[in-house]
Amino acid sequence: MQQPRVVLLTGAPGVGKTTAIQRVIALLRQGGPAAGQCELRGFVTREVRGAGGQREGFEAVLCSTGRAVLMAHESKVSDHTGRLPRVSKYVVDVPTFESAVLPELQLPSATGQVSCIVYVLDEIGKMECYSSAFKKRVSELLAYHASSGGGEQLGGPRRVHIIGTIPLKSQDRFIEGVKARSDVELLTVTQQNRDAIPDQMFSLLGATTK
Numbered sequence: 374m375q376q377p378r379v380v381l382l383t384g385a386p387g388v389g390k391t392t393a394i395q396r397v398i399a400l401l402r403q404g405g406p407a408a409g410q411c412e413l414r415g416f417v418t419r420e421v422r423g424a425g426g427q428r429e430g431f432e433a434v435l436c437s438t439g440r441a442v443l444m445a446h447e448s449k450v451s452d453h454t455g456r457l458p459r460v461s462k463y464v465v466d467v468p469t470f471e472s473a474v475l476p477e478l479q480l481p482s483a484t485g486q487v488s489c490i491v492y493v494l495d496e497i498g499k500m501e502c503y504s505s506a507f508k509k510r511v512s513e514l515l516a517y518h519a520s521s522g523g524g525e526q527l528g529g530p531r532r533v534h535i536i537g538t539i540p541l542k543s544q545d546r547f548i549e550g551v552k553a554r555s556d557v558e559l560l561t562v563t564q565q566n567r568d569a570i571p572d573q574m575f576s577l578l579g580a581t582t583k
Contacts, residue, residue, distance in 0.1 A: 384562035390538040396571035415493030494537030
């Protein structure tokens with residue numbers, strides 16, 4: 374039997390990494406672990422567009438509930454202190470992001486009833502990494518996965534998978550450190566392979582989640 378996986382999609386901006394992750398989630402819900410004993414946790418980043426169709430910001434959609442929280446916007450995020458970070462024209466609401474996402478990314482409980490968890494991290498990117506707490510939690514999840522053989526040795530769920538997206542190029546040491554880990558499998562999304570990537574990723578998980 375294959376071991377539980379850490380699989381991250383990378384590629385140029387706008388190539389379709391998030392779309393691919395959304396398709397993987399749909400596959401998991403239709404016929405993978407989420408249809409049985411496995412649980413989906415984490416978040417997917419979605420663009421917020423105005424009446425004219427122009428992009429105005431981003432929201433994090435929680436995998437467990439479908440609830441969407443505004444994480445960055447060009448005008449709707451209040452920054453009275455002037456301390457919130459900016460990425461391009463977007464103000465990043467770090468406190469709101471943390472309050473919504475961190476509970477989704479709690480480490481598995483040894484007393485939990487589920488036998489499998491799939492954590493979704495879309496994205497481990499510049500905006501998200503303005504949160505020190507988010508980076509700490511990602512590090513904890515990766516360490517848990519590495520030390521437990523994917524969950525099988527710590528009395529928690531038998532299988533813990535981590536999937537997500539990460540930038541192709543970054544000057545952030547944390548992001549580059551995650552990509553350089555020996556236990557992280559990187560799949561590069563291109564215009565040529567993006568339609569096939571979801572099935573490829575699902576097959577990597579499917580052999581251990583049935």
